[in-house]
Amino acid sequence: MQQDFTLAAYDYHLPPENIAQHPTDKREESRLFVLNRSTNTREHRRFTDIIDLLQSGDMLVINDTKVFPARLIGRKDTGGKAEVFLLSYPLESGEKGVSTAQALIKSSKRPQPGSSIIINDALSCTVLEDMGDGQASLALHYEKNTAIAEILMRYGQIPLPPYITREQGSTDVDRQRYQTVYANNYGAVAAPTAGLHFSETLLEQIRAKGVGIATITLHVGYGTFAPVRTEAILDHSIHQEFIHISKENAAAINQVKELGGTIWAVGTTTVRALEFAAKKTGQVQAITDWCDLYIVPGYRFQVAHNLITNFHLPQSSLLFLVSALCGREKLLDCYCEAIAQGYRFYSYGDAMVIIK
Numbered sequence: 001m002q003q004d005f006t007l008a009a010y011d012y013h014l015p016p017e018n019i020a021q022h023p024t025d026k027r028e029e030s031r032l033f034v035l036n037r038s039t040n041t042r043e044h045r046r047f048t049d050i051i052d053l054l055q056s057g058d059m060l061v062i063n064d065t066k067v068f069p070a071r072l073i074g075r076k077d078t079g080g081k082a083e084v085f086l087l088s089y090p091l092e093s094g095e096k097g098v099s100t101a102q103a104l105i106k107s108s109k110r111p112q113p114g115s116s117i118i119i120n121d122a123l124s125c126t127v128l129e130d131m132g133d134g135q136a137s138l139a140l141h142y143e144k145n146t147a148i149a150e151i152l153m154r155y156g157q158i159p160l161p162p163y164i165t166r167e168q169g170s171t172d173v174d175r176q177r178y179q180t181v182y183a184n185n186y187g188a189v190a191a192p193t194a195g196l197h198f199s200e201t202l203l204e205q206i207r208a209k210g211v212g213i214a215t216i217t218l219h220v221g222y223g224t225f226a227p228v229r230t231e232a233i234l235d236h237s238i239h240q241e242f243i244h245i246s247k248e249n250a251a252a253i254n255q256v257k258e259l260g261g262t263i264w265a266v267g268t269t270t271v272r273a274l275e276f277a278a279k280k281t282g283q284v285q286a287i288t289d290w291c292d293l294y295i296v297p298g299y300r301f302q303v304a305h306n307l308i309t310n311f312h313l314p315q316s317s318l319l320f321l322v323s324a325l326c327g328r329e330k331l332l333d334c335y336c337e338a339i340a341q342g343y344r345f346y347s348y349g350d351a352m353v354i355i356k
Contacts, residue, residue, distance in 0.1 A: 004297040004328050007231050010315045012335055019163050020344035023177040027199045031350040033338050037326040038356060042334065044341060047197045047351055050308070054264065056210030059256040061274060061304075062266045063192040064215045066183035068149070069156025073169070074119035082107040082117045084125055085159060087222050089187045090140055090148045097144035104134050104222070111136070123155050149186060159189050161225065161347050163313075178347070187219035187242065193310045193347045194267035212261075214252050216277075217244040218269040218291065228315055238294035238317060243273045247286040254283050257303065262356070265304040268318050271295070271325075274303040295321040297328060306355045311338060311345040326354045 003009045024030050032050065034043040054060070070086040083106040090099035103125075105111055110130065117125040117138075128137040142151045158170040158178050170178070180195035182203070207213060223239020230236045253274070257263060265271045276293040277284045282302050297320070307325055312318040323331050334352070343350045 005233050007228055007233055007315050009328060010319050012314050012332055014339060014345055018339055018345050020346060020348035021164055023348045027197055028202050030197050031343055033334060033343060033352040035326060035334055035354050037354055048202065051205055051209065053355065054206060054209060054211045057259065057261040058264060059212045059214055059253055059261055060206060060264045060266060061214045061216060061253060061270050062182055062195055063218050063269045064182050064184040065188040065192060065217050065219050066186045067158060067179055067188045067191050068186045069152045070159040070189045071157040072119050074117050076107060076111055077116040077118065080108050084117055087189065097142050099140045099148045101138055101140060103136055103138050105136055119155055123151055161190065163346055185217050189222050190220040190224055191347065192220055192267040192269045194308050194351065197351050212252060212256060214249040216249060216270060216273045218273045220269055228317060233296060233320060238292055240290040240292045243276065243291045244288045245273060245277050245284060245286055250284040250286045262305045263303055264306045264308060266308045268309055268321050271304045271307060271321065275301065278302045295324050297324045299324045301325065306353065308351060308353045310349055310351055311335060311343065
């Protein structure tokens with residue numbers, strides 16, 4: 001058990017060819033690695049087979065956060081190239097055509113407060129404050145009669161993870177596919193990737209089987225990519241992410257749980273939100289807050305029974321969370337089997353379901 005708390009214990013070798021660079025032609029055509037954690041039985045199936053595993057009376061909980069085009073390419077007022085990665089969805093400042101946000105700025109020299117970054121004739125940024133570590137608070141200036149959402153859709157790029165390579169930046173396909181079909185609330189800089197496998201048709205089939213679908217919101221932040229730098233994983237400071245769960249959805253989830261139905265969490269983001277909302281009473285509470293729940297082996301899950309997830313990076317906090325559900329050694333053994341079987345890993349990759 002002690003080894004479960006060392007960073008080195010969560011390492012594994014992934015050949016580069018196993019990292020998915022593009023999505024499957026159809027969302028639900030990905031593969032599905034099924035692990036029954038009680039019997040340790042494993043199956044290799046297609047994602048559409050999830051319908052066979054769900055039972056009437058169960059509850060599927062999804063994260064409806066929406067990825068916004070957070071990557072802006074421009075130049076400094078001195079002429080040098082600059083890339084702005086918005087870390088938060090821009091907030092209206094009260095002045096028309098001006099919004100504020102925190103961002104990472106990549107350039108040859110760090111822009112100073114008061115300096116500008118010009119994206120194009122319709123959008124520019126002014127550095128308000130240098131926050132260290134390449135981060136700054138910005139004011140975004142744009143057309144006064146245009147919403148910031150429209151401006152970002154027009155001029156921003158979808159912020160793909162660093163392991164997905166695009167020489168010319170994200171594509172129109174990425175705009176559609178690096179987004180769940182039920183994405184509804186802008187605020188994420190990364191997709192809740194377990195949800196990418198669901199199509200509208202598959203969700204209709206799930207509802208028709210008598211399975212409830214509840215929605216939570218967790219805006220996936222840049223911290224989800226932050227490497228763990230402490231050898232003792234308990235010394236790692238987990239990032240915060242904004243969550244919202246409505247009274248209606250909290251009540252629906254609790255009712256299914258009370259009636260003995262199985263709660264299926266779609267993605268680690270959903271698990272974090274549910275467990276954070278239930279940490280005081282064991283019941284999911286309606287909540288709007290910043291979630292800083294850090295789940296590692298030894299954690300006692302109060303809400304999530306089964307987890308639909310993707311394959312995660314070595315030595316990542318997401319790998320710790322999944323290990324807490326099924327056991328570290330068992331999970332890494334499954335990953336080795338998946339690699340040998342040619343599964344595609346990470347955001348655009350295949351799926352795994354862990355069932356009780």
